[in-house]
Amino acid sequence: MNTKSLIKLWMALALSLTSLPGIAQNILTVRSVQDFEHSMTSLQSSIETHGYKVAHVQRCDSGLTGLGYETDRYRVVFFGKHEEVRRLSADFPELIPFLPLKIAVFAEGEQTIISSINPTSLGEFYADDRLRIQFKRWENDLRSILTDMQQGDTTAAAAGEE
Amino acid sequence: MKIRSIVIALIALACPPQLLAAPDGAALYETNCAACHQVNGGGIGLPLSASKLATVSDNYIKSTIRHGRVGRIMPAFPELSSAQVDAITAYIRNWSGVAGPQYPDTPLPGDRRRGGSLFKIYCSSCHSPDGSGEGLGTGVTYSRGRSFAVMPPAITNPGFLASASDHMIKRVIMLGRPGTAMKSFLDVGLRDNDFNDLVSYIRSFEARQRNPPPAVEEEAQKSPALMFDSPNDFATTIASIKSAIEGRNFRYLPDRHLEKGLADSSQVNRRQMTIRYCNFEQLYKMMRVEPRLGVGLPCRITVIEKDDGTVQLIAMNMRLIAQLFNNDQLLEYAEELHEIQLEIIDDAML
Numbered sequence: 001m002n003t004k005s006l007i008k009l010w011m012a013l014a015l016s017l018t019s020l021p022g023i024a025q026n027i028l029t030v031r032s033v034q035d036f037e038h039s040m041t042s043l044q045s046s047i048e049t050h051g052y053k054v055a056h057v058q059r060c061d062s063g064l065t066g067l068g069y070e071t072d073r074y075r076v077v078f079f080g081k082h083e084e085v086r087r088l089s090a091d092f093p094e095l096i097p098f099l100p101l102k103i104a105v106f107a108e109g110e111q112t113i114i115s116s117i118n119p120t121s122l123g124e125f126y127a128d129d130r131l132r133i134q135f136k137r138w139e140n141d142l143r144s145i146l147t148d149m150q151q152g153d154t155t156a157a158a159a160g161e162e
Numbered sequence: 163m164k165i166r167s168i169v170i171a172l173i174a175l176a177c178p179p180q181l182l183a184a185p186d187g188a189a190l191y192e193t194n195c196a197a198c199h200q201v202n203g204g205g206i207g208l209p210l211s212a213s214k215l216a217t218v219s220d221n222y223i224k225s226t227i228r229h230g231r232v233g234r235i236m237p238a239f240p241e242l243s244s245a246q247v248d249a250i251t252a253y254i255r256n257w258s259g260v261a262g263p264q265y266p267d268t269p270l271p272g273d274r275r276r277g278g279s280l281f282k283i284y285c286s287s288c289h290s291p292d293g294s295g296e297g298l299g300t301g302v303t304y305s306r307g308r309s310f311a312v313m314p315p316a317i318t319n320p321g322f323l324a325s326a327s328d329h330m331i332k333r334v335i336m337l338g339r340p341g342t343a344m345k346s347f348l349d350v351g352l353r354d355n356d357f358n359d360l361v362s363y364i365r366s367f368e369a370r371q372r373n374p375p376p377a378v379e380e381e382a383q384k385s386p387a388l389m390f391d392s393p394n395d396f397a398t399t400i401a402s403i404k405s406a407i408e409g410r411n412f413r414y415l416p417d418r419h420l421e422k423g424l425a426d427s428s429q430v431n432r433r434q435m436t437i438r439y440c441n442f443e444q445l446y447k448m449m450r451v452e453p454r455l456g457v458g459l460p461c462r463i464t465v466i467e468k469d470d471g472t473v474q475l476i477a478m479n480m481r482l483i484a485q486l487f488n489n490d491q492l493l494e495y496a497e498e499l500h501e502i503q504l505e506i507i508d509d510a511m512l
Binding site for chain 1: 192196197198200237384385386387389413415418420421422423424425429431434440442443445446449453454455456457458459460462464466468474476477478479482483486487488
C-alpha cells in the first residue's frame, strides 16, 4: 500500500464517518429535576444567554383550570431575535406560524418537562438552502438551551438548592 | 509493520471519539429516554418497572428501541448504533440486576379464528376490540386520572409485533403482569392450546400493518403553513377573522403584533398582526393524548400587509405539524382542528 492509497483510504473513511446521520428527533424534549418555578427561571436565563429575547410567556394552565379542567402548571415561552424575525418574516412569510420560536414547559409532579419542535424537522418542507442553515442554527441553539436545563440541575444540586 | 501502524493511526484520526469509546448506557439513556421514562423508568412513558422487565427479553427491548411504536409517542431510534442500543438495554437491565428471560424465535402453531373468538371474550375489554389499546394516550398519567395506571399496549402496533416473539406474548398472557390490570389467564382457566390460538390471532394483526396508508406521504408533500391572499384590506381582514372565530366557540386571547416583546413598541412592525384563539375543551382533549402539544400553541392566524399592499392570512398547518409527534390519536384531533381553521379562513375571505 503506497502513500497515495493510504491518503485515499483515510479520506473515504473520514467522509463516511463524518456523514453519519444525527439523531432526528422531531420534538426535542428534556426532563429537568428542578421544579417548575426554578425551571422557568433557568430557561429564560438560558434563552437570553444564547442571544434571544423572551417576547412573552403564555399561561396555558390558567385558561384550562378556569374552565374546570384539571392540569398541572403549563407555560409556553416565546422568544426570538428582532432582526432575525423581521428578516425571515419578510423573506419567507411561510415561516410566520413558527415565529417567534417557542418552548413548552410543564410540570410533572416535582420535575419539569421542556419541549420544542426541532426546526430541522421543518427543513424537509422548505427547499431553500438558506432556511436549512437557519433551521440547523436554531436546532443547535435549542439543543444547547435544553442541555443547559439539564446541566442546571447539576448546578442547583451542587449549590445545595432543592 | 510501519504501514500497518500508519493505517491504524489514520483510522483513529478519522473516527469521532465517541466511536472509539464503549457506549455509555447511562448517558445514552439520559439523552434519549429519560425525558419520557424518567431516570428510573417512570414518567409519562410506559413504566419500565421491574415486573415488566422480568417478562421481556433483551431482544424485545432492543427491537423496541429500534422500531418504537408507530403512531404512539415512543419514537424509533434507527440512528443509534447496535452497540449503543446494547448499552441502553444493559443499563435498563441492570436496574434489577436480574437477567431477562430468553424466548425462542420459533412461531407457535395455533388456530387464528378460534383465537379471535377468545380475544373478544378475554382481551378486548382492555385492549379494545381491534387490539389498538384503551383509546386515549399512552404511558401513565399526565396530571389527570385515567382508568388504568398503565395503558394497555396497542398489540396491533407494528413496533410491538416486530419486537415481541410468539413465546413472549404467550408467557405474558399465561402469567400476566403483576402490578397491572393484566392478570394471569392460566389462573382464569385457559389452557395451552388456548394461548397458542390467542398468539396466532394477535400475530395476524401483522399482515394488516404492512402497508401504511398513502395519505401520510401525500400530506408530507404539503406546506407546514396555510397561506392565502385576502381580498380585503388589512383592517377588514382582521375584523373578518375575528367575526369568523366568534361563531365557532373559541375564546380570544389578546391580539399581538408578531414582533411584540422583541423590541421597543415604537420599532415593531404594525402590519403583522397575530389573532390568537383557543377552544379549551378541544385543547384539553388534545393535551390528554399529547402533553407536549404546547410547542404548537396557541391557534393563531397572522395577517400581514406587504410593501405592495397585498394582504395575506397565514396559519400553521395543524394536520401536517401533528405528524411530527408520532401520535395517531393526536392526528385525529388535529384533523378536526385543521378543518375548523380552514372554515374560519374561508369565512374571513368572503
